[in-house]
Amino acid sequence: MDNSLLDLPTLKDLDITRRRVFMRVDINSPIDPETGKILDDRRIRVHAKYIKEIVDKYEPALVIGSHQGRPGERDFTTLEEHAELLSKYSGVQVKFVDDVMGPAARSAISELRPGEVLLLDNLRLVSEEVLEGAPEAQSMTVFVRRLSGLFDYYVNDAFATAHRSQPSIVGFPLVLPSAMGPLFEKEVIAAAKIFSSTSGPRIFILGGSKVHDLLRVIENLVRNRLADRILTTGLLAQLFLVAKGVRLGDENVRLLEEKNILTLIPRARLLLMKGAPIETPVDVKTHNEKDDAVENVSITKITGVIKDIGETTLEIYCELIKEASLIVMRGPAGVIEDSKFREGTLKILDAVYNSRAFVVIAGGHLGSMIDETKVNDRIHVSTGGNALLLLLSGEELPAIKALQMSKSIFHGGKR
Numbered sequence: 340m341d342n343s344l345l346d347l348p349t350l351k352d353l354d355i356t357r358r359r360v361f362m363r364v365d366i367n368s369p370i371d372p373e374t375g376k377i378l379d380d381r382r383i384r385v386h387a388k389y390i391k392e393i394v395d396k397y398e399p400a401l402v403i404g405s406h407q408g409r410p411g412e413r414d415f416t417t418l419e420e421h422a423e424l425l426s427k428y429s430g431v432q433v434k435f436v437d438d439v440m441g442p443a444a445r446s447a448i449s450e451l452r453p454g455e456v457l458l459l460d461n462l463r464l465v466s467e468e469v470l471e472g473a474p475e476a477q478s479m480t481v482f483v484r485r486l487s488g489l490f491d492y493y494v495n496d497a498f499a500t501a502h503r504s505q506p507s508i509v510g511f512p513l514v515l516p517s518a519m520g521p522l523f524e525k526e527v528i529a530a531a532k533i534f535s536s537t538s539g540p541r542i543f544i545l546g547g548s549k550v551h552d553l554l555r556v557i558e559n560l561v562r563n564r565l566a567d568r569i570l571t572t573g574l575l576a577q578l579f580l581v582a583k584g585v586r587l588g589d590e591n592v593r594l595l596e597e598k599n600i601l602t603l604i605p606r607a608r609l610l611l612m613k614g615a616p617i618e619t620p621v622d623v624k625t626h627n628e629k630d631d632a633v634e635n636v637s638i639t640k641i642t643g644v645i646k647d648i649g650e651t652t653l654e655i656y657c658e659l660i661k662e663a664s665l666i667v668m669r670g671p672a673g674v675i676e677d678s679k680f681r682e683g684t685l686k687i688l689d690a691v692y693n694s695r696a697f698v699v700i701a702g703g704h705l706g707s708m709i710d711e712t713k714v715n716d717r718i719h720v721s722t723g724g725n726a727l728l729l730l731l732s733g734e735e736l737p738a739i740k741a742l743q744m745s746k747s748i749f750h751g752g753k754r
């Protein structure tokens with residue numbers, strides 16, 4: 340990893356005391372698909388602590404923005420509950436406006452006084468925020484042009500979204516003096532130490548549902564020879580099973596098709612043919628919706644919808660985990676929203692806690708499954724998922740590039 344990351348501008352390089360600040364955070368959280376309520380508020384708790392510190396130290400008029408889910412997905416919600424939880428955990432009253440850049444948001448921002456905090460609604464309610472583009476183009480969006488004039492400074496504390504080249508991440512740094520926030524800084528410092536702290540087998544346990552990002556991570560890991568073993572779980576495992584010629588059954592293939600994952604098969608096959616150290620499950624837990632039955636089946640005899648990795652796979656993966664000196668785990672092994680399919684993730688986490696390895700646990704859903712009492716100096720729990728993995732695997736993250744551009748445009752920043 341590039342050590343120049345540690346030269347990114349920080350809050351010490353700006354003078355935000357009692358000034359107007361727009362801070363991008365990532366309080367994107369797992370959501371109960373039935374009730375729309377937040378299932379786990381770990382990211383909110385972490386950000387609340389830093390928001391309190393910033394308010395106490397600098398008393399800015401602090402406007403916070405975050406996304407939640409993606410349009411069209413069931414976790415795409417408004418941020419009202421997030422504001423309540425931020426207030427509860429920070430002890431600072433966090434106002435909420437159900438608008439992003441319209442008249443209601445702009446007047447709430449203008450009326451905000453030093454020492455007060457306002458949360459805007461889900462930034463992805465603005466269609467421009469969902470599109471990726473170069474920083475120069477994003478700085479010209481209506482979104483950035485409408486809001487930037489209302490602020491003196493921009494702070495990016497959304498490390499977990501640092502891999503998205505979206506306006507709230509890369510647009511504002513080009514038009515406002517900018518810095519990374521305290522959580523972003525902590526994550527970058529921790530990431531810089533990860534590979535230097537180990538020698539010996541490096542095992543990546545990769546799962547969850549964001550398969551496009553993960554395939555890019557795996558390609559980088561393989562190209563840069565950073566992984567000795569990659570244990571796949573979740574929807575990622577299904578991609579590699581299909582790439583190996585395993586028949587998953589119509590229901591599972593349909594889900595992969597809906598998520599546009601089947602288009603990735605040629606790239607997955609190429610990795611396998613190159614001899615990439617990618618392991619796939621030998622059995623899975625399936626759910627049969629007709630009779631609500633849960634079965635543990637071999638991958639040669641799959642019926643029903645795959646919801647978790649199977650028992651034999653767990654035994655093998657847990658055995659392999661014992662060999663590791665570095666473990667990077669990202670994404671749950673199964674559909675953890677349903678308690679019947681949490682076992683794979685929980686048992687792997689247990690093996691990881693009990694290993695001798697230096698451990699990195701990355702991402703929102705996985706973070707929600709950790710047992711905080713097991714976390715010690717050997718275990719780094721990152722708020723970032725794919726952002727951290729892309730950084731570790733050698734990519735330049737758009738958020739970091741934009742902060743570097745900002746530093747050269749505004750010469751470090753003080754206004």
Ligand SMILES: Nc1ncnc2c1ncn2[C@@H]1O[C@H](COP(=O)(O)OP(=O)(O)O)[C@@H](O)[C@H]1O
Pocket residue numbers: 546547548549572573574645646647669670671672673674675676701702703704705706724725
């Ligand atoms: N076999 C599976 N089928 C469908 N979804 C899965 C499967 N395994 C895991 N998932 C889903 O992956 C999602 C979490 O993935 P992701 O967002 O990539 O993780 P994180 O938030 O930790 O970065 C969860 O909503 C979970 O239901």
Ligand SMILES: O=C(OP(=O)(O)O)[C@H](O)COP(=O)(O)O
Pocket residue numbers: 365367408409499500503549701702703704722723724725726
């Ligand atoms: O949860 C996130 O990423 P992650 O699943 O890689 O941890 C971030 O909030 C980014 O969300 P996105 O992948 O919808 O851009």
